[in-house]
Each structure stands twice: as structure tokens, then as C-alpha cells.
Amino acid sequence: MVVADPSSELAAMTARHRATLGTVIFLNPFGSVFTQETGMAFPDTGFNPLSILDPASSTFHADVSAFAR
Numbered sequence: 891m892v893v894a895d896p897s898s899e900l901a902a903m904t905a906r907h908r909a910t911l912g913t914v915i916f917l918n919p920f921g922s923v924f925t926q927e928t929g930m931a932f933p934d935t936g937f938n939p940l941s942i943l944d945p946a947s948s949t950f951h952a953d954v955s956a957f958a959r
Contacts, residue, residue, distance in 0.1 A: 902928040 891908075895901050901916065901924070908914045916932040918924055925931045943953055 898924050898928070901932070902930060905930065905932065 893900055898918075905914055905916065914932075917937050918932055940957075943957065944950060947953065
């Protein structure tokens with residue numbers, strides 16, 4: 891299941907329960923703010939969409955243009 895939760899309210903309400911059902915991957919753009927506000931600490935799994943771009947690739951400029959669209 892993938893859930894978009896820009897306010898982190900759903901994570902705060904459901905993450906402990908979801909963890910009992912299986913692996914929870916938490917992309918935490920709010921870092922310590924989330925922990926301070928909820929008292930819950932989740933490791934930020936991290937996601938960098940730009941990591942797929944290879945500056946050494948012959949298609950780098952085309953890839954960057956495609957990514958920007």
C-alpha cells in the first residue's frame with residue numbers, strides 16, 4: 891500500500907498498526923519536526939529521484955530534459 895501523507899497525520903495515526911502488518915517504509919520530509927510533534931520517531935528511508943541521472947552518460951542532457959518535463 892502506498893499512501894501520500896503530506897501532513898504526516900495519517901502516519902501519526904496508523905504507522906504503529908501498519909508495522910504489525912508488515913514493513914513500513916516512511917519517507918519523512920519533516921524529519922525531527924515530526925518526532926517533536928508526535929513523539930514518534932521513524933527512520934527516513936530516503937528517496938532521491940535525481941539519483942537515476944548519470945552525469946557521465948552520453949544521454950545525460952536528454953535525461954535531464956525528460957526528467958524536467
